[in-house]
Amino acid sequence: MKKVFILFIGCVLCLGALGAGAAMAEENPTICAVHCFTGRFAFAGIHGAAGMKDAIDMKNEEGGINGKKIVYHWEDGEYKNDVGIAAFKRMYAKHEPHMMYGQSTGMTKALAPEIKDRYKVLYSSYSFAEMAANPEDNPYLFIAGPTYADMFGVLLKYIAEKDPGANIAFFYSDTEFGREPIPAGRKMCKEMGLNLVAEEIAKVGGVDVTTQVLDMKRKKAEYCIFQGFVTTPITTVMKQAKDYGLDCQFMGTFWSTEKHLLDQLGPLADEYMGVTAYSFYYQDENPMIKKIRAWNQKHHSDKADYRSQAYMQNFMAGLLFIRALENADELGGFTPENLVKGFQSIKDYDVGGLTPPVTIENNSIPVGRVVRGNSKTGQFDPVSDWIRLK
Amino acid sequence: MRCGDFKETYIKDEEIFQSLFVKFWLCLFFVFLIVFPFLANQYMLYIANMIGFAVIGAIGLNLLTGFTGQISLGHAAFIGIGGYTSAILVTRLGISFWLSIPVAGLMAAAAGMVIGIPSLRVKGLYLCIATLAAQFIFEFVFVHWESVTNGITGINVPPPAIAGFEFKTEKSFYWITLIFSILAVIYAKNLVRSRMGRAFMAIRDRDLSAEIIGINLFRYKLSAFAISSFYAGVAGALWISYLKVITPEHFPLLLSVEYLAMIIVGGLGSILGAIFGGIFMTLVPELLNFLSGIVKAFMPGQEAILEPLKNVIFGMLIILFLIFEPRGLAEIWNRVKNFFRLWPFSY
Numbered sequence: 088m089k090k091v092f093i094l095f096i097g098c099v100l101c102l103g104a105l106g107a108g109a110a111m112a113e114e115n116p117t118i119c120a121v122h123c124f125t126g127r128f129a130f131a132g133i134h135g136a137a138g139m140k141d142a143i144d145m146k147n148e149e150g151g152i153n154g155k156k157i158v159y160h161w162e163d164g165e166y167k168n169d170v171g172i173a174a175f176k177r178m179y180a181k182h183e184p185h186m187m188y189g190q191s192t193g194m195t196k197a198l199a200p201e202i203k204d205r206y207k208v209l210y211s212s213y214s215f216a217e218m219a220a221n222p223e224d225n226p227y228l229f230i231a232g233p234t235y236a237d238m239f240g241v242l243l244k245y246i247a248e249k250d251p252g253a254n255i256a257f258f259y260s261d262t263e264f265g266r267e268p269i270p271a272g273r274k275m276c277k278e279m280g281l282n283l284v285a286e287e288i289a290k291v292g293g294v295d296v297t298t299q300v301l302d303m304k305r306k307k308a309e310y311c312i313f314q315g316f317v318t319t320p321i322t323t324v325m326k327q328a329k330d331y332g333l334d335c336q337f338m339g340t341f342w343s344t345e346k347h348l349l350d351q352l353g354p355l356a357d358e359y360m361g362v363t364a365y366s367f368y369y370q371d372e373n374p375m376i377k378k379i380r381a382w383n384q385k386h387h388s389d390k391a392d393y394r395s396q397a398y399m400q401n402f403m404a405g406l407l408f409i410r411a412l413e414n415a416d417e418l419g420g421f422t423p424e425n426l427v428k429g430f431q432s433i434k435d436y437d438v439g440g441l442t443p444p445v446t447i448e449n450n451s452i453p454v455g456r457v458v459r460g461n462s463k464t465g466q467f468d469p470v471s472d473w474i475r476l477k
Numbered sequence: 478m479r480c481g482d483f484k485e486t487y488i489k490d491e492e493i494f495q496s497l498f499v500k501f502w503l504c505l506f507f508v509f510l511i512v513f514p515f516l517a518n519q520y521m522l523y524i525a526n527m528i529g530f531a532v533i534g535a536i537g538l539n540l541l542t543g544f545t546g547q548i549s550l551g552h553a554a555f556i557g558i559g560g561y562t563s564a565i566l567v568t569r570l571g572i573s574f575w576l577s578i579p580v581a582g583l584m585a586a587a588a589g590m591v592i593g594i595p596s597l598r599v600k601g602l603y604l605c606i607a608t609l610a611a612q613f614i615f616e617f618v619f620v621h622w623e624s625v626t627n628g629i630t631g632i633n634v635p636p637p638a639i640a641g642f643e644f645k646t647e648k649s650f651y652w653i654t655l656i657f658s659i660l661a662v663i664y665a666k667n668l669v670r671s672r673m674g675r676a677f678m679a680i681r682d683r684d685l686s687a688e689i690i691g692i693n694l695f696r697y698k699l700s701a702f703a704i705s706s707f708y709a710g711v712a713g714a715l716w717i718s719y720l721k722v723i724t725p726e727h728f729p730l731l732l733s734v735e736y737l738a739m740i741i742v743g744g745l746g747s748i749l750g751a752i753f754g755g756i757f758m759t760l761v762p763e764l765l766n767f768l769s770g771i772v773k774a775f776m777p778g779q780e781a782i783l784e785p786l787k788n789v790i791f792g793m794l795i796i797l798f799l800i801f802e803p804r805g806l807a808e809i810w811n812r813v814k815n816f817f818r819l820w821p822f823s824y
Contacts, residue, residue, distance in 0.1 A: 124780060124781075124784040124785075125784050125785045125787075125788055133780075133781060136780070162766065162770070163766070163769075163780075163784045163787070165788070168726070168727065169527065170762065172523070172720075173520070173523060173524065173527070173763060173766075174766070176519055176520045176523045176647075177520040177523075177763075177766070179519065179520070180518040180519045180520035180521075181520070193724065193726055196631065196722050196724065197720050197721070197722050199722075200633065200721050200722070201645075201721070204645070205645075205646070261620065261629075262629065262726070263629040263630070263631075263724065263726060266628070266629045267629075267630075
């Protein structure tokens with residue numbers, strides 16, 4: 088029965104441990120983040136966590152915000168809403184941060200009302216969903232890039248200029264991630280004089296896409312924009328389109344404009360285009376990319392070969408958090424109001440070519456660039472300049 | 478010397494609180510539950526609320542699976558029906574949250590009865606597949622019946638209120654969760670002692686024999702589905718009112734599997750088991766998070782190994798519990814209780 092005692096004492100200690108670390112408002116500017124380090128979005132979360140940490144560490148190495156070092160804490164949210172929200176609340180209770188970063192649209196949506204009324208922290212996340220680009224309803228929420236609808240806008244604008252009146256197909260997943268920008272996309276097609284001839288829906292990871300490919304062929308789609316997928320079924324659709332003789336230009340938004348998709352596409356990579364919000368790791372003609380590469384070489388030499396776009400997104404979010412802190416500090420302190428003002432007042436902020444100089448509009452950065460895959464280099468080459476919407 | 482716990486009448490044997498010892502500890506536990514929100518921080522209260530919802534849902538599933546022997550993989554769908562019913566009633570029809578809770582339960586119960594119809598002809602794995610189909614059907618409905626559910630975007634739900642006071646913090650919502658959890662436990666505990674509860678168990682042990690001794694299988698199997706789904710519906714309504722948002726992504730198949738894991742780890746056919754299961758499945762991942770945070774501090778840069786390890790350990794813990802105590806945490810608790818009941822003269 089000693090075991091029973093040990094078990095009992097163990098349980099008591101663990102419960103005590105959970106309660107340990109009562110709320111401590113840290114004097115230094117504090118950022119807390121929930122990254123999906125495990126789960127099905129871990130491919131982005133692992134790089135993303137590193138991106139944000141590097142941006143903050145760089146700033147701290149340069150002296151922090153007027154000598155105040157930025158404190159950064161993060162936890163794994165497993166790409167599950169419950170786990171992510173629990174991590175948010177746990178970190179908030181423990182550190183009372185000034186800014187927080189979330190792992191998904193679902194988590195943002197669930198927390199948005201409380202962030203507005205209760206937590207009042209400047210908040211961004213991996214998601215590019217429209218709801219975070221609405222300062223009237225959600226003043227504390229922002230997107231460190233364009234919304235998904237903006238990305239559709241960039242692609243459609245590119246198509247409209249190159250091929251007026253073209254036949255467009257939307258191919259999206261049956262998820263919030265997939266459906267979110269579709270109504271805006273429909274509207275933009277009309278405004279730009281493009282013919283939206285087909286809307287195809289498939290499951291994430293689905294492999295049976297023959298019906299959708301044949302439907303696009305019947306409707307003579309000339310451009311197909313994917314949304315809500317990372318790799319599968321994009322590769323299958325493109326391979327089947329080739330088999331069935333569908334002559335169509337395939338394109339994707341941010342999360343499907345990544346190196347691993349090109350690797351999977353192989354020779355078909357040349358036929359794939361996408362929209363990106365940030366310069367790629369290999370575009371080291373940009374001073375910020377050069378700086379990031381040097382930092383990675385020095386601090387994470389094992390990972391210095393390549394850093395994904397998720398890294399860049401989080402690095403950018405880190406830069407914006409830092410800029411907002413600097414502006415808030417000038418306004419008199421890191422209060423929620425000052426942080427929002429400090430963030431929204433960002434104008435022509437030079438980020439060293441990671442994106443064009445940043446000007447915040449509707450708590451987002453409605454800028455993107457169209458790129459094309461290159462099967463020889465396994466990289467995306469820019470085919471347009473940065474396109475700014477609105 | 479009188480040592481141990483003796484019962485001299487059947488009434489005594491059927492009592493819920495069987496000894497002074499039990500009554501004392503239960504009172505102490507209630508005092509703890511009442512004092513807890515005044516001592517805990519937001520995070521601990523958040524977890525306490527989540528445990529409450531899990532317990533209500535798990536008790537419901539245990540009544541169906543643990544007591545009646547009808548396996549269900551559609552529990553998440555019933556939670557979803559309850560959640561959507563409450564959200565729609567509150568936001569579209571302006572009905573009070575308090576009224577929406579029983580209606581949410583009844584809607585889920587009605588759906589549960591329909592889904593339970595195949596249980597009259599099929600059982601075991603076949604019933605499992607039938608309920609799995611229900612899960613997919615309702616998930617589809619949540620996503621595609623956009624005029625009602627608002628599709629993938631979901632519905633924002635206001636916090637419950639009484640006379641102008643809004644239950645929008647973890648602390649205030651804790652009282653709602655606590656009251657509903659206690660009601661759920663009391664009803665279930667009494668139900669399993671009643672004629673209906675005994676009928677459930679008879680069906681579980683051998684449905685043919687149950688029918689021979691006069692148990693109406695049609696009535697009791699559907700009742701089990703209805704009561705189980707009612708619990709799920711109430712849990713769903715509470716959960717979404719707490720989260721203040723509902724989307725179809727809250728109710729995936731995995732949630733049904735998690736509820737099954739809860740009652741298996743906690744103890745099938747035991748109300749206490751469902752409570753333990755709910756606590757275990759909610760609290761242990763949080764404890765592992767806490768511990769991994771400590772380890773991370775000592776091993777910087779090793780997150781890529783440490784974070785996934787947390788899930789591996791959680792899985793291992795479930796397997797170990799099942800190997801060493803297949804009857805679940807409730808049985809371990811019984812052993813601990815028996816030890817103290819005879820202490821210090823255990824032999």
